[in-house]
Amino acid sequence: MRVNQLKSCLLALGVSTVLTLTGCADMQVGGGKNPVGGSAGGATSTGAAKTLEHCDHPLGTMAVEENTGDPWYAVLTGQYHLPSTVPLIRLMVQQSNCFVVVDRGQAMNSMMGERNLAASGQLRGTSNMGGGQMVAADYVMTPSIQFSQNTGGGGAALAGVGGGYGAIIGAIAGSMKSSEASTTMMLTDTRSGVQVAASQGSAKNIDFGMGGLLGQFGSGGGALGAYSQTPEGKVIAAAFLDSFNQMVKSVREYAPQRVAGGLGAGGQLGVDGASNPNAAGAASSYSLSDAQRKLTDLGLYTSKVDGLPGPGTSRALSTFQKANGLPVTGQLDAATASALQAR
Incomplete structure (x- = not known):
């Protein structure tokens, strides 16, 4: 039997056995469509996830800003080599038609550059670039991620099955891990600073680290080694989709929190020694x-x-x-x- 044929047979046997023993035969492993994809233009979109919540009309304007100093961002970009979450979330928000997205990132720096050119008289008179044209962000959404990876065992239990085949099956089982991401979204009113909504979402997948195993059979392991990182990105996207859907469901039925006497006027919890009318x-x-x-x-x-x-x-x-x-x-x-x- 040729090497490639042997490789296919062993992998088929190993993965099939592991899935059967772990009860995960109905879970998606590796490939599959990205949960967030497609495009958006104004109120129209194409390729949006079928599960994405949709609004008949926008509830206001929104800017998306992530805290790049938080530990989760270092894991996202350093360990998983994934880019900023802002473009992903902005696409999802516009596809939902629940908010109109306004830019407060790098594009805004370029916009201000154009305005500086206009103010200095460098642009043509027909450029129609002036003050009072930019739209305010009614809300700011702040995303964050909590990662979890639980490495599965099972390799030792399978090591004695089928001689050399058992060793390979055991190696696959030992490399199996459960990848899970939990995401949160905070929505803040920019005029008052009041948090108007918060939501949490999660997603989970099964990943097999087979790069080292395939290395025993020569070339081809590198591609699957890179592929083993792909599920992390898909799990994160799915978790944000879940989180955003939860938020939309809440804000559709939004009712403002009321405090007797008005917000920020002292509150109802009296502090010893303080006067609170x-x-x-x-x-x-x-x-x-x-x-x-x-x-x-x-x-x-x-x-x-x-x-x-x-x-x-x-x-x-x-x-x-x-x-x-x-x-x-x-x-x-x-x-x-x-x-x-x-x-």
């Missing part, structure tokens, strides 16, 4: 008359605006509280006053 009487600055007028505008109150408590006022307050997920008390408490002022 919001912790007690936040409703004092918002009168019952104010509440009655607002409830009238909302169609919930039909009686006279007199600033006096009564059954009609209580019913209107209870209806408003129930509709806004507040404790139904029928009273103008601090949380209800804050919610009414926000409407």
Whole structure:
């Protein structure tokens, strides 16, 4: 039997045996389409993953910025030799049509260079390059990755099977590892600095490090050695896809978090020795008359605006509280006053 034929037979036997013994016969190994691919142009796209969430209309503009100083970035680029996650995520976001992507990376430096040329009078007068044209980023998305690799055993158990074949099967089993990536995405409002959404996603695959094994049979091991790194990229892309889908599902039903007295005004957790007017009487600055007028505008109150408590006022307050997920008390408490002022 020729070397190539022997190689194919041994690999087929070894991989088949390992998959059977580990119960992973239905899992994809190695190849396959990248979970994130294709293209996007405006609101249209081609080749997007079928599982990618899609929005009928964008929810705002978004910039994607990764912290290149975080440890995960060093693993991504150093150990796995993979590039920045920003292009991958930006493609996915635009394909989803859930946000309009604005550039805050290297392309922005080039844009500012063009504006500097315009300001210095170097561009033609018809260039239409001036101030007030750039679009603000309503939100900033910050991605991160958590890696996990659990090397599987099983080589020793198979080493005695079939003589020389068993040794090769054992080598394959010993090189099998479970590759998993967990990703997080944070979405921050650029005007207030408030985190409006956060999500976590994960993906897992099985990888076989067969480069060393094939080296026993001569050339050909190098290609599979490089191929053994490919699943990491696919697992990361799939994890980000999962994470983004989770975020989209949440922001579709977005409801702002409310704090009595307003955000950043002191909060409700009193600190010993500190004065916090919001912790007690936040409703004092918002009168019952104010509440009655607002409830009238909302169609919930039909009686006279007199600033006096009564059954009609209580019913209107209870209806408003129930509709806004507040404790139904029928009273103008601090949380209800804050919610009414926000409407």
